[in-house]
Amino acid sequence: MIENVKYQAIYDYLVTSFATELRPGDKVPSERELCEKFGVSRMTVRQAIGDLVAEGKLERIQGKGTFVAHEKLDLQLRITSFSQEMRMRGMVPATRVLSCEERMPSASVATSLGLQENQTIYYIRRLRFADDTPMCVETTHLPAHLLPDFITPQPPEGIYSELNQRGFSPSWGEDVIESVVLDSEHSKLLEVSLGAAGLLVNRRSYAQDTPICLTQSYYRGDRYKLWVPIAQPFATVNRGARA
Incomplete structure (x- = not known):
């Protein structure tokens, strides 16, 4: 249950960042940075990022990191x-x-x-x-x-x-x-x-x-x-x- 709450916090934090701070093409914080910020396991962070990638809000570029996706x-x-x-x-x-x-x-x-x-x-x-x-x-x-x-x-x-x-x-x-x-x-x-x-x-x-x-x-x-x-x-x- 605690991990679910923390997952939602990470998810909401990233979605809010898209609207207020980050623009398409901007790099999002690394998994390590998010783990430290929210005190969660890397698995929880990866799940939140993975869901946002699947929704088309984020995109992973191998060797470079994760970025805010351009709207299709x-x-x-x-x-x-x-x-x-x-x-x-x-x-x-x-x-x-x-x-x-x-x-x-x-x-x-x-x-x-x-x-x-x-x-x-x-x-x-x-x-x-x-x-x-x-x-x-x-x-x-x-x-x-x-x-x-x-x-x-x-x-x-x-x-x-x-x-x-x-x-x-x-x-x-x-x-x-x-x-x-x-x-x-x-x-x-x-x-x-x-x-x-x-x-x-x-x-x-x-x-x-x-x-x-x-x-x-x-x-x-x-x-x-x-x-x-x-x-x-x-x-x-x-x-x-x-x-």
Whole structure:
């Protein structure tokens, strides 16, 4: 019973610290410091910390310690750009272009965009930030024959905005979402440990019935959770094979 009371005291102390003293990314007191402060066993401290880790309030980083976790953002399934999403959340978006060129598509990309033989695509790969934190590695494929000079002299800051101006406003789309283990390249770009969890979203966007944009996005799993509204079942929409 005494240990239960002390466990609750440690738990409450840490939760209160999140609200009054510590910010996301700050290191919390060590197990030894908490043991000394509350006069409890290390097992009790580990239980309280472990429960907060399981709840997503704390995160352990091997070899460094335990830190206040960043709040996870809802990854909502709607036709908006990354920048629009971040601004709606009160965050400042930014972008670093990693690669941009006109090229021949792979067979799967050509099929997904309904391209004919020898039709090219614009390939744009970007690292997306929110409040200076890397959040997503995004690769976009667009049909070049429909969008002349789209990346000349440089890619537009907002792809969806440019599509709107050219009369190809994305009106609907389809997402395929997977959980992934981030490889060395994506881990480095997103500034997370090798093998960290991530979310992979493959999206095909349509302007009316024209497939206009194919995007592959790797999100860091420690900053996102998937939010999906549900409703009564209705007839399944099937607009062809997914990308």
